[in-house]
Amino acid sequence: MSEAITITDIHAAAGRLKGAARxxxxxxxxxxxxxxxxxxLIKAECLQRTGSFKFRGGWSAISSLTKDALSKGVIAFSSGxxxxxxxxxxxxxxxxxxxxxxxxxxxxxxxxxRGYGAEVVLYDRWGESREEIGAKLAAERGLTLIxxxxxxxxxxxxxxxxxxxxxxxxxxxxxxADVIICAxxxxxxxxxxxxxxxEAPGLRPRPAEPKGxxxxxxxxxxxxxxxxxxxEKSICDAxxxxxxxxxxxxxxxxLCGPGLVVxxxxxxxxxxxxxxxxxxxxxxxxxxxxxxxxxHHDTIEGDAVIxxxxxxxxxxxxxxxxxxxxxxxx
Amino acid sequence: MSEAITITDIHAAAGRLKGAARxxxxxxxxxxxxxxxxxxLIKAECLQRTGSFKFRGGWSAISSLTKDALSKGVIAFSSGxxxxxxxxxxxxxxxxxxxxxxxxxxxxxxxxxRGYGAEVVLYDRWGESREEIGAKLAAERGLTLIxxxxxxxxxxxxxxxxxxxxxxxxxxxxxxADVIICAxxxxxxxxxxxxxxxEAPGLRPRPAEPKGxxxxxxxxxxxxxxxxxxxEKSICDAxxxxxxxxxxxxxxxxLCGPGLVVxxxxxxxxxxxxxxxxxxxxxxxxxxxxxxxxxHHDTIEGDAVIxxxxxxxxxxxxxxxxxxxxxxxx
Numbered sequence: 333m334s335e336a337i338t339i340t341d342i343h344a345a346a347g348r349l350k351g352a353a354r355x356x357x358x359x360x361x362x363x364x365x366x367x368x369x370x371x372x373l374i375k376a377e378c379l380q381r382t383g384s385f386k387f388r389g390g391w392s393a394i395s396s397l398t399k400d401a402l403s404k405g406v407i408a409f410s411s412g413x414x415x416x417x418x419x420x421x422x423x424x425x426x427x428x429x430x431x432x433x434x435x436x437x438x439x440x441x442x443x444x445x446r447g448y449g450a451e452v453v454l455y456d457r458w459g460e461s462r463e464e465i466g467a468k469l470a471a472e473r474g475l476t477l478i479x480x481x482x483x484x485x486x487x488x489x490x491x492x493x494x495x496x497x498x499x500x501x502x503x504x505x506x507x508x509a510d511v512i513i514c515a516x517x518x519x520x521x522x523x524x525x526x527x528x529x530x531e532a533p534g535l536r537p538r539p540a541e542p543k544g545x546x547x548x549x550x551x552x553x554x555x556x557x558x559x560x561x562x563x564e565k566s567i568c569d570a571x572x573x574x575x576x577x578x579x580x581x582x583x584x585x586x587l588c589g590p591g592l593v594v595x596x597x598x599x600x601x602x603x604x605x606x607x608x609x610x611x612x613x614x615x616x617x618x619x620x621x622x623x624x625x626x627x628h629h630d631t632i633e634g635d636a637v638i639x640x641x642x643x644x645x646x647x648x649x650x651x652x653x654x655x656x657x658x659x660x661x662x
Numbered sequence: 663m664s665e666a667i668t669i670t671d672i673h674a675a676a677g678r679l680k681g682a683a684r685x686x687x688x689x690x691x692x693x694x695x696x697x698x699x700x701x702x703l704i705k706a707e708c709l710q711r712t713g714s715f716k717f718r719g720g721w722s723a724i725s726s727l728t729k730d731a732l733s734k735g736v737i738a739f740s741s742g743x744x745x746x747x748x749x750x751x752x753x754x755x756x757x758x759x760x761x762x763x764x765x766x767x768x769x770x771x772x773x774x775x776r777g778y779g780a781e782v783v784l785y786d787r788w789g790e791s792r793e794e795i796g797a798k799l800a801a802e803r804g805l806t807l808i809x810x811x812x813x814x815x816x817x818x819x820x821x822x823x824x825x826x827x828x829x830x831x832x833x834x835x836x837x838x839a840d841v842i843i844c845a846x847x848x849x850x851x852x853x854x855x856x857x858x859x860x861e862a863p864g865l866r867p868r869p870a871e872p873k874g875x876x877x878x879x880x881x882x883x884x885x886x887x888x889x890x891x892x893x894e895k896s897i898c899d900a901x902x903x904x905x906x907x908x909x910x911x912x913x914x915x916x917l918c919g920p921g922l923v924v925x926x927x928x929x930x931x932x933x934x935x936x937x938x939x940x941x942x943x944x945x946x947x948x949x950x951x952x953x954x955x956x957x958h959h960d961t962i963e964g965d966a967v968i969x970x971x972x973x974x975x976x977x978x979x980x981x982x983x984x985x986x987x988x989x990x991x992x
Contacts, residue, residue, distance in 0.1 A: 648989025
């Protein structure tokens with residue numbers, strides 16, 4: 333079976349994103365390199381519009397819709413970053429947006445989603461089905477569902493991040509390295525994997541996930557989509573999806589190296605490291621790749637490693653506690 | 663009398679800095695623009711190597727030295743950002759560096775300066791003369807003094823930031839705007855002023871300073887270099903210089919619009935705003951331009967305004983307290 337998208341789709345998405353999304357920098361800090369004993373290059377997607385890479389996928393998908401579909405509007409389910417990406421992309425296209433969010437999503441993400449003009453429908457993550465709520469609304473109003481990862485145009489949009497990594501790594505004289513990518517459903521992972529396969533074949537994509545939500549790491553081992561069972565919790569709200577996507581996993585299975593798994597406290601220490609050395613804001617789920625690079629480095633080879641900081645929408649108390657606890661020592 | 667440098671010196675510095683310094687991004691956040699009712703474009707020099715623009719000036723000066731001078735080494739006085747910039751630039755040139763720092767400088771700045779391989783000599787800011795300590799060491803060892811701002815090659819290095827602002831503003835479709843620049847001795851201000859005079863004449867440089875250290879604002883009013891008297895204190899340690907430079911002020915007098923002055927609490931609120939909306943880390947002195955843009959906007963005209971976040975080397979407790987206090991409300 334052929335994969336959901338090809339490098340051609342990613343280049344087409346890059347064309348649609350030009351002038352709308354930001355080309356984010358690939359950052360490096362001398363102090364962090366010294367600490368790690370190798371070069372660490374961080375793709376700072378927290379500096380993307382809406383504070384995460386999700387704007388790429390949202391814009392890619394919405395810019396592919398017909399005028400009629402745009403006028404009726406879009407709907408998305410999300411704990412926050414996809415919500416904000418879709419909300420802003422919809423607003424800039426003049427399309428109404430309904431976002432179904434769990435009532436325990438970070439307050440900043442809910443507020444920002446509303447700020448981008450979307451109608452936010454809150455639901456109880458543990459008692460209600462967001463799919464039922466969403467299906468009802470979509471049917472009533474003729475809304476187009478923008479899925480967070482298992483959607484070809486979203487995957488293609490996230491892949492534009494990989495095109496930039498390929499070009500920026502070459503500029504930084506890095507042609508062989510692991511690229512550690514924060515993974516929930518695997519949209520960013522699959523997009524980057526396809527982009528670097530085509531444009532920087534010496535780079536190897538690998539997922540990083542929070543403990544208890546290592547469905548992609550497990551699936552890469554077994555060769556099939558594994559589902560998380562049990563009632564683990566994690567502060568990494570952006571990437572606590574229970575199972576790899578049906579469209580993303582075949583790509584990731586073919587292209588990715590072994591997964592890396594980090595604890596919540598390692599993610600918090602990585603937030604402090606990003607703050608102290610790189611001067612950027614990482615949210616917990618956006619910090620897992622850097623956490624893997626810093627604290628699981630024994631499984632990473634080479635003089636250089638690339639990682640994503642995929643989002644920066646953290647609540648203040650959570651962030652302050654991480655830098656108060658680890659800011660002096662990291 | 664002719665000015666200390668011209669645009670030619672800035673272009674020459676840019677040539678020396680190529681591949682060594684980072685081209686920092688000009689960032690913009692939709693949420694911050696909405697809050698302010700105009701576009702706010704922030705030159706994120708906190709993302710520069712060593713966490714502040716000072717690396718530009720340090721590299722520019724040190725890369726101009728003779729081999730003999732390099733082998734003897736350099737010396738600098740600094741509370742921290744110039745210290746780090748000079749220390750890393752010296753290390754990368756293989757030159758020894760001695761940095762004379764006040765013993766009450768932020769701990770992170772002292773630690774980083776040592777981390778870049780410099781010999782740090784601490785002195786008591788209120789009881790000892792750093793000039794005497796420095797002159798003695800320089801004479802004994804034949805060290806070249808790298809002044810923090812009143813030095814042509816340093817001014818030219820800081821000016822490279824202005825070349826980038828000119829190009830990036832044009833790319834962002836901004837041709838007329840105030841450019842608010844954090845000002846201590848006026849090195850960054852004068853460099854940017856000369857660069858945009860030549861390359862983006864519709865942009866107008868204006869200094870931002872902390873209350874009690876508004877020597878540049880006062881000097882621009884009186885037309886001569888005014889010295890701060892009295893015993894004011896400020897958390898903006900990077901820019902508490904008492905008097906504009908002899909070389910920087912003639913440039914700033916000719917080119918700058920009126921100065922803006924902010925309180926320490928406004929700087930802390932701006933740190934929280936940079937954290938929340940732009941996802942970057944600003945130290946207090948690096949946040950005064952954004953503070954002026956956000957809280958003294960009545961004196962700024964136009965649909966767009968540009969500002970520098972000139973450094974991000976904040977201590978954790980100070981930073982955490984700012985975002986805990988203002989992160990939800992800003």
